[in-house]
Amino acid sequence: MPSDPSDLDDKLPTQGRFTRFRKLAGLSAQLGADVLKSGAKRLVGQEPELLSRAAAEKLVTTLGELKGAAMKLGQVVSMDTEFLSPEVRQVIARLQNEAPPMPYEVVARVLREELGDSPEALFREFDKTPLAAASLGQVHRAVLQDGRPVAVKVQYPGIAATLSGDMDNLGLVVNTLSKASRLTDGTAYFQELREEMLLETDYLREAGLCTAFARGVARLPELEVPAVISERTTRRVLTLELLQGRTLKDWVVSEPSAEERFRVARQLILAIYGPFFTVGEMHADPHPGNFMVLEDGRLGLLDFGSIKRFSPHFVDANRRMFLHAVRLESMDVMGLSREVGFTSELPDAEASELIQEVLHIAGRPMRATSYDYATCSITRDMKLHFARNAARFLKIRPPAEAVMFFRSTGGLAQNLRLIGARGDFRSVFQEVAALL
Incomplete structure (x- = not known):
């Protein structure tokens, strides 16, 4: 029996600026309590972790559900080798390409909207289980009709608006801090980051950058950039050679x-x-x-x-x-x-x-x-x-x-x-x- 479309949409990244802001505020409060506990342990001579495993699991769950800019921030945190234990870092590293996936029915819907047909018609094979699920979309292994294995990145519905809302929320914080002093004015840097992140939702642009970057590393044969499959690429679907x-x-x-x-x-x-x-x-x-x-x-x-x-x-x-x-x-x-x-x-x-x-x-x-x-x-x-x-x-x-x-x-x-x-x-x- 087909799933109710509303049930599928419930499994997509949380939308709405206020709802997302509220979720992040709740996460901040929980993480803040964890940091306070660490500080208390430090006062009595113990060497606590900056972040506990439980707090790390909560961080991964919340940011993985939110995706967008929130998840990108989590990816940055996961790379810090100085202040996180290997165990906690391994938990947060799941944000790098193991976020909760969107249902296959939604994937098929996006492919039909963008490429005009079902995954089964567009590809000889199409794995329903994703290879990776990241901040803006998820990747599925597939095989073209001519037998070439490919990676198909499918964008989460509504993620462009979600990312824009995330950056607007963050922009309010930046503007507030910038007004405090000319020395703390970070608006130019935030605007640069905002523009670059919003451009990432255009997969046709990404395809062009991929092709150009391949030319840029042509003198370095130990590096491999996948080829773009342009006939299976649109603004919300990117198909590349599978490495x-x-x-x-x-x-x-x-x-x-x-x-x-x-x-x-x-x-x-x-x-x-x-x-x-x-x-x-x-x-x-x-x-x-x-x-x-x-x-x-x-x-x-x-x-x-x-x-x-x-x-x-x-x-x-x-x-x-x-x-x-x-x-x-x-x-x-x-x-x-x-x-x-x-x-x-x-x-x-x-x-x-x-x-x-x-x-x-x-x-x-x-x-x-x-x-x-x-x-x-x-x-x-x-x-x-x-x-x-x-x-x-x-x-x-x-x-x-x-x-x-x-x-x-x-x-x-x-x-x-x-x-x-x-x-x-x-x-x-x-x-x-x-x-x-």
Whole structure:
């Protein structure tokens, strides 16, 4: 007996700005209570987890149901290797591609609306159980009529409006904070993030970015970008060649050898910095569910909705800064920072000292012939540096497009820590420099 359509809609991401805001407010209250308990334990000399397993399960359940921007935030949290235990991080990592799926009947409905026929007519085979369910849509394995295996990403109905509402709710918070002081005005950065996220709901755009990104990594044969199947792609359905392998988050718990860890870490560095420095494009959503260790040893890249195209002057100034760092040369820190687009209200000497320390922390793997990412403290030390100098850093403002750059490079650092490889990473960054 067919399901009642209203029952199916109940299983879709929660809609309505107020309802979603209320759910997030309830989650915040529960997590806040968990943090207070941790603080109480710390006062009596115990070393509690920042987040308990129970709280993590609640976080995953709520954000998984909400999907959209809320789930994307959870994906960012899941990558923090500094403050979450491996057990809790493993729970939250489910948000990377294991959210509660939408019913198959809804999937079939979207395919019929977008492509004009049922999954059974459009494909020789179509698995009803999804391979992955993420923040904006879910992926199903299928086989084309000519026998090629493909991955079909189907967008959740109404998710574009839901994502827009999430960002509007967050925008109210940003606007309130920005009005408190000119120094805390984050509206330009929020607007950049908002525009990039809303663009991710257009799968035709993503298909174009995927094809362009494949050209951008053509000089890096160890990287694989799936081909777009344009005749099965619309604004809400994206069909790509199916890559065979394990996502990074699944591969990393399989106890890979030291040699394998170094190989994949090297490939990740090439995947992030290679396209940026050569064609000005960067994968700006680098959580472990978006990379795949393929059966042939190459690194597959997934999810191209957040590919960021940077302005030429931003890329050029960063390229020269990178080359100076790899070659261990002195550089005009403030001159290059201004070329990137930074502005500063501090004296040049003071601003230069702060930025130089950022570059010094981030550049540790470039200076050592043997670097161990398993004990890497770059993310922690960067956070401490910003915390200790917060008032002064508020007077140094990066350009809006830097938001996506920091999102990508920060995610790379966390992925490298997760892999825990050790080796001559200076030679890897020299390899990137040789591409320029």
